[in-house]
């Protein structure tokens with residue numbers, strides 16, 4: 001059993017992580033439609049990571065005797081105006097997720113739920129990496145994507161990202 005407030009927030013995080021996966025799949029679809037296969041690949045891998053995050057929160061809830069309540073996942077807004085917009089939206093979204101995870105951590109701390117704090121430590125670190133990756137994509141885009149050749153090369157670089165299962169494993 002977990003504290004009800006913490007449990008509720010963890011349940012909401014399952015939805016937020018699935019929404020993240022949905023959002024990044026939408027961005028992958030956008031780039032695929034624009035024939036930017038590298039950008040598509042990068043966001044497709046990102047989508048897989050977000051699905052994994054959702055499943056980790058699910059497993060943690062189940063391992064602690066909590067019910068998992070799945071709620072409706074909102075559809076992404078889409079309608080990107082240029083190649084850069086998904087990159088800036090991705091950074092804003094990661095900042096939103098960081099704040100969300102911080103607020104669960106804060107609730108766990110307030111309720112002396114040290115187990116959940118330890119579980120969340122992985123996500124606290126992960127969010128630092130997520131924000132950095134999103135910032136790097138924006139910086140690279142600004143540096144290199146100003147002309148078609150640069151965009152082509154950046155797209156090629158982003159093709160090399162491969163999916164890896166999360167380093168956090170819950171039995």
Ligand SMILES: [Fe+2]
Pocket residue numbers: 017020049050053097
């Ligand atoms: Fe995530």
Ligand SMILES: [Fe+2]
Pocket residue numbers: 020050094097130
């Ligand atoms: Fe993320």
